[in-house]
Amino acid sequence: YPKMPEAHLGMAKAMELGDPEKSQAAFGEVLKVNPGSPEAALFLADQLIGSEQYDKAQATLKLALDVNSQNAKALSLLASINYLSGNKDEYNKLVQKVLQTNPGYSELYFTLADNSVSNRLYKEAVAFAREAVRIKPNDYKSMALLGVNLMRIGEEDGGRAMLDKA
Numbered sequence: 001y002p003k004m005p006e007a008h009l010g011m012a013k014a015m016e017l018g019d020p021e022k023s024q025a026a027f028g029e030v031l032k033v034n035p036g037s038p039e040a041a042l043f044l045a046d047q048l049i050g051s052e053q054y055d056k057a058q059a060t061l062k063l064a065l066d067v068n069s070q071n072a073k074a075l076s077l078l079a080s081i082n083y084l085s086g087n088k089d090e091y092n093k094l095v096q097k098v099l100q101t102n103p104g105y106s107e108l109y110f111t112l113a114d115n116s117v118s119n120r121l122y123k124e125a126v127a128f129a130r131e132a133v134r135i136k137p138n139d140y141k142s143m144a145l146l147g148v149n150l151m152r153i154g155e156e157d158g159g160r161a162m163l164d165k166a
Helices: 005-015 020-033 038-050 054-067 072-085 088-101 107-118 122-135 140-152 156-165
Strands: none
Touching: 005 020, 005 038, 020 038, 038 054, 038 072, 038 107, 054 072, 072 088, 072 107, 088 107, 107 122, 107 140, 122 140, 140 156
């Protein structure tokens, strides 16, 4: 399957939790075979952000943005990098860009919350997850993330209630 990007993509996703290094290597193979694969670029960038490799993640996101400069997921991941790096002006620009194109895109705030968790920024994760749920009240994935992080910051009743709702 050396020339089948779909096979490498499937392998990378299968190994994501068990062996992140092998997963990243498999995604690298997808990008060698199909450099324009936005799905692979997004997935790899998300992993790189989780391991605080922001420069590599940003370069990887460029691949997805070269295909579609309005790719909301890529812009959300780029917003995460800028938020976590302390580049508030660029972060705000990216958030506005995503919301101007798609005001109901709760995934923006889920992505920001999820990446905040990776950096142990639980209060920030709560704020972002709350915003995701505000934008899309039936966003169960964001509700679950909100519930878990409410519990992490000591708001156990609110966390349990949100998890029950999710």
